[in-house]
Amino acid sequence: MRWSQIFxxxxxxxxxxxxxxxxxxxxxxxLVRQLAAGVYSKLPLGFRASRKVEAIVREEMERxxxxxxxxxxxxxxxxxxxxxxxxxIGDEMFRxxxxxxxxxxxxxxxxxxxxxxxxxxxxxxxxxxxxWFQIQTKFRDEAxxxxxxxxxxxxxxxxxxxxxxxxxxxDVAFDKHAEAYRRIxxxxxxxxxxxxxxxxxxxxxxxxxxxxxxxxxxxxxxTCASCDYAANLEKATSVVSSVDDPREEPGxxxxxxxxxxxxIEALAAFxxxxxxxxxxxxxxxxxxxxVTLFLLRGDHTLNEVKLAEATGVANFRxxxxxECREALGALPGSLGAAGIAExxxxxxxxxxxxRGMVTGANEDDFHLRNVSVERDLDxxxxxxxxxxxxxxxxxxxxxELAVQRTIELGHIFKLGLRYSEAMKLTVLNDQGRExxxxxxxxxxxxxxxxxxxxxxxxDDNGIVWPWSVAPFHIVVTPIxxxxxxxxxxxxxxYHELQKDYEVLFDDRDExxxxxxxxxxxxxxPLRIVVGPKGLEKGVVELFERASQQKEDIPLDRVxxxxxxxxxxxxxxxxx
RNA sequence: CGGGGCGUGGCUCAGCUUGGUAGAGCACCUGGUUCGGGAUCAGGGGGUCGCAGGUUCGAAUCCUGCCGCCCCGACCA
Numbered sequence: 214m215r216w217s218q219i220f221x222x223x224x225x226x227x228x229x230x231x232x233x234x235x236x237x238x239x240x241x242x243x244l245v246r247q248l249a250a251g252v253y254s255k256l257p258l259g260f261r262a263s264r265k266v267e268a269i270v271r272e273e274m275e276r277x278x279x280x281x282x283x284x285x286x287x288x289x290x291x292x293x294x295x296x297x298x299x300x301x302i303g304d305e306m307f308r309x310x311x312x313x314x315x316x317x318x319x320x321x322x323x324x325x326x327x328x329x330x331x332x333x334x335x336x337x338x339x340x341x342x343x344x345w346f347q348i349q350t351k352f353r354d355e356a357x358x359x360x361x362x363x364x365x366x367x368x369x370x371x372x373x374x375x376x377x378x379x380x381x382x383x384d385v386a387f388d389k390h391a392e393a394y395r396r397i398x399x400x401x402x403x404x405x406x407x408x409x410x411x412x413x414x415x416x417x418x419x420x421x422x423x424x425x426x427x428x429x430x431x432x433x434x435x436t437c438a439s440c441d442y443a444a445n446l447e448k449a450t451s452v453v454s455s456v457d458d459p460r461e462e463p464g465x466x467x468x469x470x471x472x473x474x475x476x477i478e479a480l481a482a483f484x485x486x487x488x489x490x491x492x493x494x495x496x497x498x499x500x501x502x503x504v505t506l507f508l509l510r511g512d513h514t515l516n517e518v519k520l521a522e523a524t525g526v527a528n529f530r531x532x533x534x535x536e537c538r539e540a541l542g543a544l545p546g547s548l549g550a551a552g553i554a555e556x557x558x559x560x561x562x563x564x565x566x567x568r569g570m571v572t573g574a575n576e577d578d579f580h581l582r583n584v585s586v587e588r589d590l591d592x593x594x595x596x597x598x599x600x601x602x603x604x605x606x607x608x609x610x611x612x613e614l615a616v617q618r619t620i621e622l623g624h625i626f627k628l629g630l631r632y633s634e635a636m637k638l639t640v641l642n643d644q645g646r647e648x649x650x651x652x653x654x655x656x657x658x659x660x661x662x663x664x665x666x667x668x669x670x671x672d673d674n675g676i677v678w679p680w681s682v683a684p685f686h687i688v689v690t691p692i693x694x695x696x697x698x699x700x701x702x703x704x705x706x707y708h709e710l711q712k713d714y715e716v717l718f719d720d721r722d723e724x725x726x727x728x729x730x731x732x733x734x735x736x737x738p739l740r741i742v743v744g745p746k747g748l749e750k751g752v753v754e755l756f757e758r759a760s761q762q763k764e765d766i767p768l769d770r771v772x773x774x775x776x777x778x779x780x781x782x783x784x785x786x787x788x
Numbered sequence: 789c790g791g792g793g794c795g796u797g798g799c800u801c802a803g804c805u806u807g808g809u810a811g812a813g814c815a816c817c818u819g820g821u822u823c824g825g826g827a828u829c830a831g832g833g834g835g836u837c838g839c840a841g842g843u844u845c846g847a848a849u850c851c852u853g854c855c856g857c858c859c860c861g862a863c864c865a
Binding site: 222224225226227228229230231232247249250298301302303304305306321322324351353355356357359364431654656692693695723724725726727728729730731733742744745746747754 | 798827
């Protein structure tokens with residue numbers, strides 16, 4: 214491709230509204246342009262890179278026996294009402310009406326449509342398992358699109374769905390996907406951590422996210438340096454640091470006056486025996502309109518995703534001060550669970566076995582001491598509620614945990630029967646009995662993966678594409694269009710290399726500096742500079758983008774050298 | 789949805805406090821000199837200052853409302 218004939222509008226300055234590195238570079242290198250918040254047009258270079266990623270995804274999906282579909286993006290509301298999600302999902306779904314006032318929506322994911330096809334067509338366990346996938350645009354009206362293509366409202370996703378007769382089959386399908394995902398990310402040059410994740414409103418039993426460590430990410434991932442434990446912060450657990458409790462069961466609960474004390478810190482400062490670790494933090498939420506208490510150690514923080522997992526309810530909010538007073542008789546700051554029998558109470562694991570604790574007395578300006586969790590609190594439901602912090606200990610090996618920002622590249626779910634039951638997708642099993650099909654669903658965000666690649670592969674001069682997803686492998690740069698000899702040699706090299714590689718020929722009438730800057734910005738892995746200086750000695754310059762190494766190559770060795778470089782560059786360790 | 793910021797040629801920004809003929813650099817067009825890491829000189833084209841209303845003799849500038857975009861948080865099948 215001649216540079217003069219491909220549209221690559223590079224930008225000299227950083228765009229004003231871009232913050233994330235990948236966002237800046239995608240704009241500057243002329244990969245994308247923004248149309249609206251979270252909506253981007255792919256320009257030729259961006260589209261090429263995107264298709265490279267898609268090709269890898271396609272190959273690896275086909276390797277595990279997946280079949281490619283292409284489903285509509287316009288969905289009848291009816292289908293989503295069947296699964297119930299029409300009502301569960303709020304403003305994040307783009308909804309519209311047709312001319313007859315019928316409900317429609319734009320697909321934010323495709324469980325419903327794939328399940329409907331399966332329901333219409335699958336009758337027997339003999340037709341299973343099936344692995345179906347597509348690479349299709351999704352629409353989600355995100356409350357806050359951000360970081361360019363990292364979180365858009367319209368984006369391309371590879372989504373796949375598996376159908377099995379039983380849960381053992383689902384496990385197989387799930388593992389196949391995990392393996393395919395590992396290969397996909399590795400081939401794109403990205404080191405992806407497989408981490409335990411919360412399933413959220415998706416339902417289902419188990420889910421794993423694939424994360425790339427990056428400051429541009431929005432998720433927090435907990436990892437253990439010594440074993441392979443890794444989990445989303447929303448799911449992560451840790452060993453509780455030990456606390457010096459009294460050996461003996463303390464005396465009876467004792468109420469004491471704490472005038473004006475409203476916070477954990479204030480109480481710790483007020484009473485030397487009430488350090489944060491020795492307090493029970495009582496949080497009150499309205500969970501599906503039911504006032505519910507959540508107990509944590511004073512120095513721990515509640516993670517609301519864990520709250521949702523523990524209660525199985527997505528509809529919750531912190532209770533108002535007034536609701537607290539009504540239910541417990543006191544305002545926040547003096548709340549406690551002692552003597553409360555009629556409200557559901559969830560307690561974090563870290564409170565197990567604790568004694569001699571301090572907590573609110575449900576009377577303003579009073580607290581209780583000598584509270585023993587198991588002795589004095591009724592009907593506790595134990596759960597992991599607290600948020601892990603860096604430095605906590607790993608539950609598997611006891612070593613220190615780290616918390617890092619990560620980009621979620623993919624997410625795989627064991628859906629189980631959630632959709633097949635709701636939408637009546639059944640087959641006859643080998644006993645002739647009608648059974649619901651066991652499903653899984655699996656997604657990879659294509660543009661997000663591309664952005665993650667750039668987050669991992671760039672330097673001060675621009676993008677440094679890994680060979681596998683580079684929109685072009687090589688750029689042939691003649692120094693001057695006026696030098697006939699150089700132009701002719703450059704053309705020759707360009708034509709020859711094109712047989713095996715994707716090559717750009719920078720035939721623009723620009724000064725060399727401009728061409729070099731652009732080539733660097735755009736990130737072409739190899740550059741061959743053809744100029745009079747070199748040709749006098751019978752050489753051209755081979756420049757490797759990643760290492761910035763230049764080497765003079767005799768004209769007759771160009772193809773061999775390129776081949777060697779290409780082979781080496783194709784074998785990069787994921788980062 | 790809460791908080792903050794921004795909206796001025798294609799891009800990056802100045803001008804706004806204190807109202808008075810819309811600016812710079814880059815990009816673009818013409819010509820010259822240049823040509824191995826974003827050249828330079830001369831000339832030139834291009835802007836309803838986000839939109840609407842108001843105040844004023846006069847508004848990019850002050851006031852009100854709306855829209856859009858970015859950032860933090862909440863949210864995130």
